[in-house]
Amino acid sequence: MISPTRSTAESTEPESDPPVPFFTQAETFDNCWPDIKQHLNEMFDRGKYSHGRQVAELEKALSEYTGARHVVAVNSGTDALVLLLRACGVGPGDEVVVPAFSFVASASSVALARATPAFADIDPETYAMDPASAEAAVTPRTRAVMPVHLFWQLADMGALGALAERHGLKVVEDSAEAIGMRRDGRHAGLLGDGGVLSFFPTKTLGALGDAGAVLTDDPEIAEQVAILRHHGRMGRTVDHIAGISNLSGASGTNSKMDDIQASVLLGKLPRLDDAIARRAELAAAYTELLTGVPGILRLPTVAVREVPADPVFYVYVIEAERRDALVEHLTREGIGTETYYPTPLHLQPCFAELGYRRGDFPHAEAACERTVALPFHPDLGLDDIQRVCEAVRRFYTGAAS
Missing domain, CATH: 3.40.640.10 (Type I PLP-dependent aspartate aminotransferase-like (Major domain))
Structure with a gap:
């Protein structure tokens, strides 16, 4: 019979806030x-x-x-x-x-x-x-x-x-x-x-x-x-x-x-719709807590078009001032992030022979400089989101160490 196993070894390190990983599916x-x-x-x-x-x-x-x-x-x-x-x-x-x-x-x-x-x-x-x-x-x-x-x-x-x-x-x-x-x-x-x-x-x-x-x-x-x-x-x-x-x-x-x-x-797969619903709940919590935080340039919005469309939050991406410094701050706080995407495709070395230059696609280039994804997965708790958002707020209000 096969079954998953985990280490039960106890740590001798002093207690501290556990990390908030960018992704895990252990509980799922x-x-x-x-x-x-x-x-x-x-x-x-x-x-x-x-x-x-x-x-x-x-x-x-x-x-x-x-x-x-x-x-x-x-x-x-x-x-x-x-x-x-x-x-x-x-x-x-x-x-x-x-x-x-x-x-x-x-x-x-x-x-x-x-x-x-x-x-x-x-x-x-x-x-x-x-x-x-x-x-x-x-x-x-x-x-x-x-x-x-x-x-x-x-x-x-x-x-x-x-x-x-x-x-x-x-x-x-x-x-x-x-x-x-x-x-x-x-x-x-x-x-x-x-x-x-x-x-x-x-x-x-x-x-x-x-x-x-x-x-x-x-x-x-x-x-x-x-x-x-x-x-x-x-x-x-x-x-x-x-x-x-x-x-x-x-x-x-x-x-x-x-x-x-x-x-x-x-x-x-039978639990997919429940996972999607949980992701929507987590995204709403992020948006509520991050609305009005100075330094946040953009939060996720759903485009309104003539034909209805169903959003599904795969990741929670924000645009932020001093994005790279924010990432370093969150890393020190034990909070994982992911940068989507550091370099636009037209400026990647593998496509250099196509002849594109910086400035050709300004919106894509701006997104690469500002966007960062915060921890986001169904195993995430609302208390984790609270901690992430407090860390972001501290960074922008000058309370970060």
Whole structure:
């Protein structure tokens, strides 16, 4: 019988306030453990640990949760983006419009698909791609636009969808952070040609390692992703991409999901809506306590648009004066933080050859200088939030040591 273990050794250090980690899922994992253990034991009994029945069950469960006609499980959110781009026909000579403010995988996935990222600025309130800047980035080589749903809300999919329709572009959603987010009832990743989910441990639905999935309502895209994730196999022995001419004969890769991660996700998925509700409660507590604190430049707000959309707080991000000094202060107080993102994508060394310069995307650059994420996860207590907010207030009122 398998069970989680923890050290019971007592510390001889003097008592002090316990740290407030940026992320932990210890309590969540304990609560989910009986269900996770059941799925793991079923996997061990079958003796198949990769691309097996637990993975198929997870794909079905995610299809039911999101409403996607097709879910294809893969081994990371990054691979999900790469394979989705390739399945949408993106390849050498193509450009994909990507926001300059995002995790590097949003742009590196384009390069891994052998295409070129073309950057656009962001809306300073939502941190998502600005439709006007995206349209300015479109050229005759543009094949797709990649909105990224960051932090707690969807990009402006109405405007970006209209842009794509005007120019005949594919819409590939980087919805890695967006499980549970919906626009007029439609789940993130299903508002264009397809989207992705990441199950990295810190995500709203997190595994114990890397895992991801592609969501789409298009059966051809789903079939191509499923073939590409398994060395290009159609069946058990045919190792080539049969009938996928738009991939120029490119081979597949090994991007199958492990059944261990699928088992963890199956055990946690039934509690996802409760976790989302808890995150909303924690975000509201942060906003109440931080409103009016000097030095806080922006707190999270939900964009009001013509079509209703459901926010889901993946992280709680603020904009702050003297951001780096604030981070150092919180670190001394035992409070974890995360900087999203220190350098905008267009100024990353790996994209230097594209010729972008500082000042090209001012909103993205400003966000990189000001944003910081505070501790945020369902295991967090309201007393922890009180402590974090008091530490922030002390920093800005001159009471910090």
